[in-house]
Amino acid sequence: MFKKILIANRGEIACRVIKTARRMGIQTVAVYSDADAGALHVEMADEAVRLGPPPAAESYLLGDAIIAACKATGAEAVHPGYGFLSEREWFAKKLAEENIAFIGPPPNAIAAMGDKIESKKLAKAAGVNVVPGFVGEIEDTEHAVRIANEIGYPVMMKASAGGGGKGMRLAYSEKDVREGFEATKREGLSSFGDDRVFIEKFIVEPRHIEIQVLGDQHGNVLYLGERECSIQRRHQKVIEEAPSPFVTPEMRKAMGEQAVALAKAVGYYSAGTVELIVSGADTTGMGFYFLEMNTRLQVEHPVTECITGLDLVEQMIRVAAGEKLAFTQDDVKLSGWALESRVYAEDPYRNFLPSIGRLTRYAPPEETSGETTVRVDTGVVEGSEISMFYDPMIAKLITHAPTRIEAADLQVAALDRYRIDGIGHNIDFLSAVMQHQRFRDGRLTTGFIAEEYPDGFEGAPFTDEKRDDLIIAAAVINAITVQRAQFIEGQLNGHGAQFGPDWVIEIDRKPFRVHAEETSSGWTVTHTFEGGTHTHNVATEWEPGEPVFLADVDGRDVAVKLALKPVGYRMTVKGSAHNVRALTPRASALAGHMIEKIPPDLSKFLLCPMPGLVVSVSVAAGDTVEPGQALAVVEAMKMENILRAEKAAVVKSVNAKAGDSLAVDAIIMEFE
Incomplete structure (x- = not known):
């Protein structure tokens, strides 16, 4: 077994890995950017090494700097967490060349599954159900329009190297394709360095279900049940659970066996996830289709740990050290129900706009264990800063109970006790979803949030x-x-x-x-x-x-x-x-006799809804705009946000240009 490992990540996942390593008697090395010099994961680790300035490209994505940190500290292995270098084939190869173990899958499996286009071809060859679509490279917007028309609307445009909800656009018409194709390419290039896009059929009443697989270096591969991740906003998961209220034992077995077949086809070992899109309208139990395989630990792995009793980080470390799995498929038993809410730095009362700043107060609910469990995976403490450079997730709140409703009620109680001040957060929204009757009934689709909150979120119903x-x-x-x-x-x-x-x-x-x-x-x-x-x-x-x-x-x-x-x-x-x-x-x-202050009329201004970078401005002074027309694009936390006209108007002046960095509520343009 390893004596010392380095965690090539930050935030809650770095803290999560450190906890397991400490329990296993393994020393840990943290790495950090200047923005994270005082971060919790740096404090928790036995040693810490500075990588560079805040931007990920100048710190957490520097493979050579991380390898140098391993050599300087004597770390024998690297756990990449998720994001950053976790699915970079070249990084796993360079570690192997330096005789440093990669706590993850082999490089060839990362390469095979890392390209969404090639992975679909491999999945199809392995006998896995695949969504109808175009799996070749798309030349330009006109080519994209022809493909979408042939597949039939609605279609989903996705960056080939994408993940985490970035680089995805849903198109219901040719107009949507023309408007969104170039944005999808830009997001793919900005976030992943790859502007290739593919298009596939959008499944009606879609549910996002994924199978957790685990394999060792001796040819053993198992599936550990499924997770439902259908509660999403802008294709970013918000609430996950295990098991799924939709999946039957027969369906679980079919999905699990296909996932294992795909993993074996690429020689997979370590923890990985096969993501599936499932049609809620299907009654055969076989209406599931391959989306992608994530060759890493998933954000939502705790719900699987709760219902199986396994520590997936420990299993990854043991597999990387060459150990065989100590259990078989028949030993995998699912117990109770687990839910995970992602606590994000975003304001649901302002259309979920990103929020950055300092946590002037941070008091998570008390963790408990026993017949029911409350668990908080976080990488922040009171006084920590939520930076514009990284993902807006503050923490994950996990509850585990004998039944789904008990787990949901436990979430509501824990969220009531979760206190965050200084930035916007989505705690009220998470509580509202847990209380929503459709959620409690298990009638989920990936459109749940858009369908149930079409006019935005204004708080849970006041009973x-x-x-x-x-x-x-x-x-x-x-x-x-x-x-x-x-x-x-x-x-x-x-x-x-x-x-x-x-x-x-x-x-x-x-x-x-x-x-x-x-x-x-x-x-x-x-x-x-x-x-x-x-x-x-x-x-x-x-x-x-x-x-x-x-x-x-x-x-x-x-x-x-x-x-x-x-x-x-x-x-x-x-x-x-x-x-x-x-x-x-x-x-x-x-x-009762006091005059209430009336807020100023801001309807004549287009205000920047979040701190961000202006990507483009589509109109000029004197232009007439129509309701819904795109006016400007602002990028925040690597996501592009299209700002549209709320009503017909004439542009009086434009106060911002592409490349400007704006604060929240900065005036972008004024209307007559």
Whole structure:
């Protein structure tokens, strides 16, 4: 077994590998860019080596620098994580030349599966179901249009070397192909150094399901069940689970055996994933088609670990060291249900725009294990910076329980306790999806988010129970805060301002009368509204300044997140956020006479929705634009975003040009 390994990656996956290596008694070496000098993975590792400036091309993608770090530290093997150099054939070859083990598959397998065009040919030859499409090289836009017309719409355009949702465009018409083909090429070139594109049929009611395979260097290859990854946004996975609520045992066996056949056909060993697109409209159980094979560890590997009890990172290390798999296909048993939510630095309230900045507060939920599990895989701590140079994922929240609904409820409870300040994040959105009836029913497709949130995300539905929880939380928080203020003022002045137990709790300016009294066991809260009066018994240890209000309300656990505002709080319960304040009855009556500030009219401006680089501007001053017309393209975190006109207008002035680096809300153009 290796004595020391180097992790050629950053963030949560580097931390994840370090944890397993430490448990196995293996020393670790971290590498880092200048942007990550104070990162968690650097702190966790036994040693750390600087690679270079923040851009990945000048640090994490420098194979020679990583090999030099191995030699300098005596690392015998390299775990590449995912992304960066994990699927670069040349890197695996160079390591072999230097007698350094690559904790991953052989170079020939990486090469065979790394090209989406060639991999489809190999899959077809191995007897794997393949999506109808054009697997040759496409010359130009006109050629792409002819191919799409022959296949039949809708079609998917994909960068041949793509991955992680980058370099993909869905086209429903010839117009979409003409508009998106060049953008797909540019994204492929920008992110992967390869502008080749292929086109395939888009499957109706598509579900994204993948098979985890694991092989050793002695010819043994197994499949470890499936994962469903259908909850996606812009082809980027958001929520994954194992097993899939759609897959039957017969279907699992068929998919698994095809995945193993493909792996054996390319001499595969280590952990890998065969991704499949499955038609939700198919009733035969065989409506699944090969998409690609990822020759690395997947982001969503924890859900497979939860239901199989295997540590995939450990297995990869053991395989790289030449060990045989210690179990057979018959030994692989699936237990319970696991869900994973990707916590991203993006603002769902602003169309999921990327967010960068410093984590002024970062408090993940407490990890637990036993009959149910809560696990947080992260690479950040409070004070860490989310950089524009890397992927926007902050962490992965994983829950495991006996049933799917229990795992989803565990996610909601954990998300309620997850506190992130300083940047935009998608925690409210993840909670809303977990509570959505269609999700809970397992009626998933890759179009779930677009179909269920066509007008954007505005928070989880505000139910009566959530309303009551906010009223109760606000009443008790206010009572405790006032009680402490009275005590302090009394100590200073000999007396304190006196307030009674009757208050008005306003939720988004809607008033609710409450009566809050302290008891020997906590608090009693009575609130009155249309339809009656409710009394609740509340036990809590909350103290002023704590960011999450945790309480037992009538025997039920309640968690409410708090963000202090100039007046009152921004309170969030189960993905539903509201402005809440406590007023005396007199103050509430007077507040009704206050004039509400009207926000400025920004409809005459096209604002940059995120920090990013202007790729192109399509119009000039004096041009007339129509609703939906493309106005500009802004790149953020390696993704191109097309900004479109919301209504017909005449361009008055253009304030930005291609190559400009803009801050959020910078004016790109003004309309008359």
